[in-house]
Amino acid sequence: SKQTKRKGLPLPPGPRPLPLLGNAHQINTSQPWLTYAAWGKQYGGIVYSRLLGQDYIIINDENIVKTLLDQRGAIYSDRPVIATYMNKMCGIDFNTSFLPYGDLWRAHRKIFHQTLREDKAALYHDLYLRKAHDFVQNLINFPGDLETHAETLTASLIMAVTYGYETQIRDDPFVNRVQGLVDIVLQTITPALSALLTGLPFFERLPEWFPGAAFKRRSRLCRDLSAEVVERPFQYVIEQMAKEIAPQSMVSDFHRNAIAKGEGDQDRVLKEVAATVYVGGFKTTSSNLHSFLLAMVLYPEVQQRAQAEIDAVIGDDRLPNFDDRAALPYVEAICREVLRWSPAAPLSVPHATSNDDTFNGYYIPKGATVILNAWGIAHNEAVYPDPFHFKPERHFTADGQLKDDSLSNNLFFGSGRRICPGRFFAERSMWAAIVSVLSSIRIEKARGPDGKEIEVRPDFTTGMVIYPKPFQCSVTSRSATKEKLLRGKVTA
Numbered sequence: 001s002k003q004t005k006r007k008g009l010p011l012p013p014g015p016r017p018l019p020l021l022g023n024a025h026q027i028n029t030s031q032p033w034l035t036y037a038a039w040g041k042q043y044g045g046i047v048y049s050r051l052l053g054q055d056y057i058i059i060n061d062e063n064i065v066k067t068l069l070d071q072r073g074a075i076y077s078d079r080p081v082i083a084t085y086m087n088k089m090c091g092i093d094f095n096t097s098f099l100p101y102g103d104l105w106r107a108h109r110k111i112f113h114q115t116l117r118e119d120k121a122a123l124y125h126d127l128y129l130r131k132a133h134d135f136v137q138n139l140i141n142f143p144g145d146l147e148t149h150a151e152t153l154t155a156s157l158i159m160a161v162t163y164g165y166e167t168q169i170r171d172d173p174f175v176n177r178v179q180g181l182v183d184i185v186l187q188t189i190t191p192a193l194s195a196l197l198t199g200l201p202f203f204e205r206l207p208e209w210f211p212g213a214a215f216k217r218r219s220r221l222c223r224d225l226s227a228e229v230v231e232r233p234f235q236y237v238i239e240q241m242a243k244e245i246a247p248q249s250m251v252s253d254f255h256r257n258a259i260a261k262g263e264g265d266q267d268r269v270l271k272e273v274a275a276t277v278y279v280g281g282f283k284t285t286s287s288n289l290h291s292f293l294l295a296m297v298l299y300p301e302v303q304q305r306a307q308a309e310i311d312a313v314i315g316d317d318r319l320p321n322f323d324d325r326a327a328l329p330y331v332e333a334i335c336r337e338v339l340r341w342s343p344a345a346p347l348s349v350p351h352a353t354s355n356d357d358t359f360n361g362y363y364i365p366k367g368a369t370v371i372l373n374a375w376g377i378a379h380n381e382a383v384y385p386d387p388f389h390f391k392p393e394r395h396f397t398a399d400g401q402l403k404d405d406s407l408s409n410n411l412f413f414g415s416g417r418r419i420c421p422g423r424f425f426a427e428r429s430m431w432a433a434i435v436s437v438l439s440s441i442r443i444e445k446a447r448g449p450d451g452k453e454i455e456v457r458p459d460f461t462t463g464m465v466i467y468p469k470p471f472q473c474s475v476t477s478r479s480a481t482k483e484k485l486l487r488g489k490v491t492a
């Protein structure tokens with residue numbers, strides 16, 4: 001056919017006809033990355049499939065990810081048209097993540113680069129630690145609500161770094177508004193839309209997906225909420241700046257510079273970028289923290305080894321800080337293993353080609369959705385033996401050195417020009433939370449009334465972003481001194 005013969009080259013191999021919908025039993029509908037990984041084994045590192053007239057290229061190999069998404073960034077940096085459409089439907093047109101590859105997207109990335117690149121993300125070290133200490137105290141006081149604590153930590157970090165705004169522990173007006181918007185977005189990103197984004201359904205049968213009355217109501221609510229999410233916190237910073245009491249933040253930083261350079265007209269883009277931080281950073285970061293807690297419950301020997309490392313370096317009379325980071329390689333390996341063991345975005349965020357291309361003798365059509373199967377790569381036993389086992393040791397060389405890799409330069413933050421611009425901030429806030437938890441508390445399986453341990457299974461939700469299903473655990477303080485130190489740092 002015309003499709004397969006263009007340039008005389010075949011499309012990459014893949015299942016034909018696609019065993020889809022009619023043959024739903026052949027695919028795993030709740031974890032499409034499993035199906036993609038199986039296709040990877042059968043057809044190779046690059047696979048072609050087609051759904052509802054759309055071309056999908058699925059990549060199951062890290063080297064191919066680098067070659068295409070990274071080295072051929074000029075072709076592989078667009079987003080699928082359906083993603084842009086989804087932004088509109090959810091009332092979040094401001095969202096950088098789904099903007100088409102073009103000038104507006106470039107203006108967004110420029111602001112991210114100026115405010116959250118590595119040296120800028122490092123300006124907030126005290127903040128990451130202070131919020132991490134609040135997190136540990138919440139875990140000690142209310143161990144039954146891990147997910148809420150992970151989300152509270154993430155929300156308060158995001159609001160502080162973006163706007164210099166200190167959130168209230170409960171019912172914060174800004175957080176509630178953004179949370180409302182995130183909830184609507186999650187409701188709107190139905191399984192059907194996810195299917196179009198990722199090429200495989202997250203559902204058994206094709207449901208109704210076209211906008212009905214409920215959807216129209218929702219989208220009006222979305223637009224109102226969205227306008228507030230973009231405007232209100234920004235105005236807050238401008239007011240704080242006028243009173244000269246605005247702390248360091250992404251918005252105050254950029255705004256001050258822009259005014260100094262006579263570029264005050266960048267405000268609209270700045271507002272949109274700031275509002276995007278929540279959309280991009282909230283569920284992903286809290287998912288990783290939640291997975292870390294789950295791993296610690298399931299792998300007590302890993303927890304003990306990390307605690308021994310921390311105790312040897314830090315002792316009992318202070319808490320860890322960023323100066324200790326290089327001396328704690330095992331903690332570093334735990335952070336890497338969290339990202340690998342349970343990638344928060346198992347299929348990353350889909351890219352799209354803005355031109356035809358050829359690769360290894362295959363034809364890659366323009367407009368194809370390109371999927372990075374992050375979960376599949378992370379669980380390829382040829383690269384990561386015993387892939388379901390949480391094993392920080394795998395990040396060390398045979399002679400005991402931490403492998404030459406950095407946490408932020410990691411496939412699980414995506415690849416190429418669209419790579420996650422929040423990775424330096426995410427990486428540092430994750431490290432601060434993980435090292436603070438390990439140094440101050442012990443997390444274990446909870447015990448039932450019969451005194452027996454309550455079993456915990458590593459079960460995860462499904463969707464574009466995944467996180468552990470609720471599990472029980474017990475939390476105990478490791479040291480009275482550290483508990484006091486934690487409290488000493490807490491803001492009223």
Ligand code: HEM
Binds near residue numbers: 097415
């Ligand atoms: C551990 C936490 C996080 C993980 C695992 C993560 C992961 C990702 C991934 C996989 C992508 C897609 C990259 C690609 O298309 O190749 C992405 C994009 C993005 N992330 Fe993150 N992210 C995290 C935290 C954050 C934070 C804290 C922010 C905000 C500061 C953020 C903002 C964004 C934005 C704006 C994009 C879209 C970039 C674009 O389309 O150009 N992320 N992230």
